[in-house]
Amino acid sequence: ETGVTQSPTHLIKTRGQQVTLRCSSQSGHNTVSWYQQALGQGPQFIFQYYREEENGRGNFPPRFSGLQFPNYSSELNVNALELDDSALYLCASRPQTQVNEQFFGPGTRLTVL
Amino acid sequence: GDSVTQMEGPVTLSEEAFLTINCTYTATGYPSLFWYVQYPGEGLQLLLKATKADDKGSNKGFEATYRKETTSFHLEKGSVQVSDSAVYFCALSGVYSGGGADGLTFGKGTHLIIQP
Numbered sequence: 001e002t003g004v005t006q007s008p009t010h011l012i013k014t015r016g017q018q019v020t021l022r023c024s025s026q027s028g029h030n031t032v033s034w035y036q037q038a039l040g041q042g043p044q045f046i047f048q049y050y051r052e053e054e055n056g057r058g059n060f061p062p063r064f065s066g067l068q069f070p071n072y073s074s075e076l077n078v079n080a081l082e083l084d085d086s087a088l089y090l091c092a093s094r095p096q097t098q099v100n101e102q103f104f105g106p107g108t109r110l111t112v113l
Numbered sequence: 114g115d116s117v118t119q120m121e122g123p124v125t126l127s128e129e130a131f132l133t134i135n136c137t138y139t140a141t142g143y144p145s146l147f148w149y150v151q152y153p154g155e156g157l158q159l160l161l162k163a164t165k166a167d168d169k170g171s172n173k174g175f176e177a178t179y180r181k182e183t184t185s186f187h188l189e190k191g192s193v194q195v196s197d198s199a200v201y202f203c204a205l206s207g208v209y210s211g212g213g214a215d216g217l218t219f220g221k222g223t224h225l226i227i228q229p
Contacts, residue, residue, distance in 0.1 A: 004156075033216055042117075042202050043157070045216025058216055090156055100145045100164060100206060102217065104156040 004029075004093050004105035012111045018079045021108045023091030025072040029103070031096045032074040034066060037088040037107070049074055050096055078110075086112045115140040119203045119220035126193055127228050134188040134223050136177075136203035144205040146170075146179050146186040147217070151200045160188075160201070198227045 005024045013019050025032050031050045035043035045058035049068035063079040072093070078085055088109050092102040119136045126132060138144065145164045149157040161170030166181035175190045186203060203220040 035216070040221070042204075042219030042221050043217070045218070048216060056216060092157075100147075100162060102159070104149075104158070106154075106156040 004091055004103050006091050006105040006108050008108060010109045012113065013081050014113050015081055015083060017081050018077065019081060019110060021076040021089050021110070023074045023105060025074065025093035026103050029093035029095055030072050031094050032068060032072065033092045033102065034076045035090040035092065037090055039087070043090055046076070081112045083112050086110060115144065115205060115207050115218040117203050117205055117218055117220035119223055122224035123226050124223055125226045125228065128195055129192045132188070132190040132193045132225070134201055134225070136186045136188065136220060138184050138186065138205050140205055140207055142207070144207050147204040147206070148175070148177055148188050149202040149204060151202065157202065193227050195227045195229055198225055200224050
């Protein structure tokens with residue numbers, strides 16, 4: 001069984017640019033969430049997707065957006081990058097019926113210069 | 114809103130010592146509680162969980178009991194090993210409302226260092 005995978009592993013961007021991060025859910029998992037983990041902090045919930053629609057969002061501005069595809073893979077898009085967007089971005093997937101069993105990917109380390 | 118507070122680190126112990134990492138929470142209703150572990154360069158792994166009051170989660174020698182009266186979920190292990198060195202996160206899953214999702218709320222993490 002393949003776990004949650006994310007790409008790329010590392011990414012460097014400059015302020016004002018746009019970035020797309022990708023996540024492949026674990027097999028059979030139709031719900032995906034994204035988290036931002038700043039250095040030395042715990043992860044913070046960005047949003048969740050189910051059936052290709054956003055069905056929950058944390059305290060993040062609209063320049064953070066996402067997509068979920070029919071094969072349950074997902075993208076996180078961030079526009080107008082700011083220095084504070086530098087963080088580890090984690091994707092987590094789960095079956096929709098198992099709210100207490102999230103499986104995390106290894107993350108994408110984004111550096112904004 | 115929901116919040117999780119856990120003891121600041123780093124926590125440095127000798128091998129075979131007893132471990133306690135404190136975690137308290139604030140939430141409406143009856144959240145589920147979790148401990149996640151993050152090894153260097155890796156994502157989060159679920160260590161254990163408890164979904165209702167007085168439940169005890171356990172895994173790999175680690176234990177934590179859901180204490181509603183003290184709103185706590187302290188992590189314990191009787192004898193730590195060097196391989197337990199990692200960052201540990203306490204988290205809660207709030208009550209879902211209207212079919213939406215609020216995601217997991219995490220503490221800031223506790224860096225555990227076990228010395229041989």
